[in-house]
Amino acid sequence: MTPTDLALEARGLRKRYGDKQAVDGLDLAVHRGEIFSVLGPNGAGKTTTVEILEGYRERDGGEVRVLGEDPQTAGREWRSRIGVVLQDTRDLAEANVGELVRHFAAYYPRPHDPEHVIDLVGLRDKVRTRVRQLSGGQRRRLDVALGIVGRPELLFLDEPTTGFDPEARRSFWDLVRDLRDQGTTILLTTHYLDEAEQLADRVAVVQDGRVVALDRPSELGGRAARLAVVRWVEDGVPREIRTDEPTRTVVELAGRWADARGSAAPLEVPGLQVLHPSLEDVYLALIGVETSVAPVVPTLQGSTR
Numbered sequence: 001m002t003p004t005d006l007a008l009e010a011r012g013l014r015k016r017y018g019d020k021q022a023v024d025g026l027d028l029a030v031h032r033g034e035i036f037s038v039l040g041p042n043g044a045g046k047t048t049t050v051e052i053l054e055g056y057r058e059r060d061g062g063e064v065r066v067l068g069e070d071p072q073t074a075g076r077e078w079r080s081r082i083g084v085v086l087q088d089t090r091d092l093a094e095a096n097v098g099e100l101v102r103h104f105a106a107y108y109p110r111p112h113d114p115e116h117v118i119d120l121v122g123l124r125d126k127v128r129t130r131v132r133q134l135s136g137g138q139r140r141r142l143d144v145a146l147g148i149v150g151r152p153e154l155l156f157l158d159e160p161t162t163g164f165d166p167e168a169r170r171s172f173w174d175l176v177r178d179l180r181d182q183g184t185t186i187l188l189t190t191h192y193l194d195e196a197e198q199l200a201d202r203v204a205v206v207q208d209g210r211v212v213a214l215d216r217p218s219e220l221g222g223r224a225a226r227l228a229v230v231r232w233v234e235d236g237v238p239r240e241i242r243t244d245e246p247t248r249t250v251v252e253l254a255g256r257w258a259d260a261r262g263s264a265a266p267l268e269v270p271g272l273q274v275l276h277p278s279l280e281d282v283y284l285a286l287i288g289v290e291t292s293v294a295p296v297v298p299t300l301q302g303s304t305r
């Protein structure tokens with residue numbers, strides 16, 4: 001991988017607020033053209049990290065390159081190449097949707113057609129509506145429109161679908177995939193595990209200011225974390241086996257169960273269940289939260305949860 005294949009790279013990133021070490025030696029490398037998701041519990045250091053990468057916050061230590069430049073010293077030309085979905089457009093409450101998107105487009109050298117962007121985010125029928133009259137979900141779509149209208153090479157999406165209804169989330173996901181397919185690199189922070197699973201090419205789990213796991217969503221936590229759990233109840237005692245061959249395990253269990261009871265035909269095994277850990281189960285195990293499927297996961301820090 002050459003440095004130019006990376007849209008952004010952070011090494012040993014550190015940031016402290018008073019006696020709180022919010023970012024504590026964090027490493028991150030995002031390839032050009034990928035959707036990279038950052039997951040982590042409240043207070044893990046995600047927003048601080050993203051704001052440093054966006055150039056809105058100074059770091060205490062570490063190396064950062066975003067589109068080849070240090071965000072702390074990069075100029076206007078660099079800023080026009082990144083897109084940031086603002087959390088809040090309240091200051092602009094009196095403008096209407098169409099005015100605002102056109103106004104933002106004018107700041108960029110190669111913007112998308114504002115009308116096309118308004119269609120893309122599904123706000124065509126709100127084009128003359130003032131910002132303060134939009135619903136929460138419509139406001140987020142407007143935030144996204146403002147983030148992408150400048151045709152950014154790198155787009156930061158911070159919890160973009162908060163307040164969306166299920167249908168709006170799905171159409172937003174399609175929009176994000178389209179942007180990626182057109183070559184936009186996307187850094188997505190989200191609290192929705194299904195969103196990361198649907199969208200992200202790779203996921204980093206951040207806890208206590210460090211990356212504790214990094215992989216494709218389907219591989220996160222490693223093979224052991226993905227083992228199926230076969231459960232049943234024997235003599236009133238719950239039993240379980242972790243296996244990558246749940247079908248064979250169930251067939252063997254059923255055969256043994258019937259044999260032990262002198263039956264030639266299969267018998268129902270009480271409480272039989274086959275469970276597959278979801279990304280959410282793996283994620284919760286990584287950050288140390290117990291769930292009913294609780295897989296065993298190694299973290300990048302060397303410990304096992």
Ligand SMILES: Nc1ncnc2c1ncn2[C@@H]1O[C@H](COP(=O)(O)OP(=O)(O)OP(=O)(O)O)[C@@H](O)[C@H]1O
Binds near residue numbers: 022041043045
């Ligand atoms: N301006 C600040 N001054 C002091 N402490 C701060 C400041 N900003 C963040 N912190 C603290 O730094 C830690 C990391 O916060 P940060 O907002 O980066 O986490 P986060 O992962 O984005 O959390 P959330 O998911 O809740 O948005 C938290 O303990 C937070 O209280």
